[in-house]
Amino acid sequence: MTDTQTAVEMPQVSWTALGAAWTRAREGERADALFTDDLAPHFIAAVGDKAPYIEAGDQVLDGHDGDVLANPFTAMGDYVAIRTRWLDDLLRRAAADGIRQVVLLAAGLDTRAYRIEWPPELQLFELDLPDLIAFKEEVLRASGARPACARHAVSFDLREGWAGALRAAGFDATRPTAWLAEGLLHYLTPADNQQMLDDIGALSAPGSMLATDHIEAAMMGGDNAETADSTGLEYDQLVKGGPGEHPVRWLERSGWQVESRSPADCAVEYGRPIPPLLDPAVPGSVCEGALYLQARWHGGTRDAA
Numbered sequence: 001m002t003d004t005q006t007a008v009e010m011p012q013v014s015w016t017a018l019g020a021a022w023t024r025a026r027e028g029e030r031a032d033a034l035f036t037d038d039l040a041p042h043f044i045a046a047v048g049d050k051a052p053y054i055e056a057g058d059q060v061l062d063g064h065d066g067d068v069l070a071n072p073f074t075a076m077g078d079y080v081a082i083r084t085r086w087l088d089d090l091l092r093r094a095a096a097d098g099i100r101q102v103v104l105l106a107a108g109l110d111t112r113a114y115r116i117e118w119p120p121e122l123q124l125f126e127l128d129l130p131d132l133i134a135f136k137e138e139v140l141r142a143s144g145a146r147p148a149c150a151r152h153a154v155s156f157d158l159r160e161g162w163a164g165a166l167r168a169a170g171f172d173a174t175r176p177t178a179w180l181a182e183g184l185l186h187y188l189t190p191a192d193n194q195q196m197l198d199d200i201g202a203l204s205a206p207g208s209m210l211a212t213d214h215i216e217a218a219m220m221g222g223d224n225a226e227t228a229d230s231t232g233l234e235y236d237q238l239v240k241g242g243p244g245e246h247p248v249r250w251l252e253r254s255g256w257q258v259e260s261r262s263p264a265d266c267a268v269e270y271g272r273p274i275p276p277l278l279d280p281a282v283p284g285s286v287c288e289g290a291l292y293l294q295a296r297w298h299g300g301t302r303d304a305a
């Protein structure tokens with residue numbers, strides 16, 4: 001372990017956050033970057049050689065041997081980068097429209113608190129599992145970075161009652177909230193997703209919004225069952241079923257008015273090639289039906305399934 005590395009004890013599902021951070025770090029190196037995340041490389045440096053799959057991903061992107069679809073980080077790379085930009089834009093619009101409370105559910109190593117030009121009074125809550133939060137806080141502290149808003153990191157398992165912890169951290173359910181569940185749904189069972197969505201609804205004042213994404217088919221299909229060999233992450237064990245129904249229907253049933261975009265459409269809008277994972281012309285691509293979703297709360301009650 002070098003001086004910059006830190007001890008990391010995290011459940012496998014939290015290591016996936018490192019993949020997203022790796023993508024954001026690599027995105028920042030591009031001349032046509034969709035965004036920059038100056039803190040992402042700090043997380044990668046902190047784990048160093050404890051994450052061999054990052055090295056494998058670097059080699060693929062640097063043009064050495066390797067199949068872009070065989071490593072989940074390279075396979076997911078453009079999907080995550082385009083999603084990040086789409087959600088950045090969405091959150092900026094929410095703040096411009098007057099939202100002053102943001103909750104990142106399963107925030108992972110997201111650094112939007114630092115890299116978006118928030119109104120300073122905006123309250124931003126980051127929820128994730130305790131080990132992930134501990135690692136993140138240690139790296140952020142060492143970086144000396146200062147958030148652009150009032151940031152609150154909350155350690156909690158979203159499969160348990162988390163509303164109390166959020167309120168205890170200062171969350172105010174009477175104010176409209178922008179909720180983000182990015183890269184999360186497929187790691188929860190349908191029952192856990194529904195409970196989380198019910199909890200979000202119960203905490204949502206009029207004017208609240210929710211954004212999420214859906215890519216379960218890609219995570220479960222293709223060669224992902226074999227990725228443990230190259231990455232150490234057993235995706236076939238990690239993926240738990242997502243909402244269990246079409247995500248638009250799922251959100252609508254629970255009181256949300258939904259708009260969706262396909263990542264491929266967003267790629268075209270941002271001047272990017274369609275990510276290989278989403279391109280039917282690429283052998284091994286498995287992700288039909290991937291969606292980015294934004295929803296407005298209308299306070300309805302849940303319909304029958």
Ligand SMILES: C[S@@+](CC[C@H](N)C(=O)[O-])C[C@H]1O[C@@H](n2cnc3c(N)ncnc32)[C@H](O)[C@@H]1O
Nearest residue numbers: 014016017020106107108128129157158182183
């Ligand atoms: C793929 S990462 C996405 C992180 C971040 N939203 C992003 O897009 O960079 C998935 C995250 O979900 C978190 N997670 C998974 N299950 C969770 C649970 N039951 N409670 C809280 N967080 C959870 C993991 O710790 C991890 O940080």
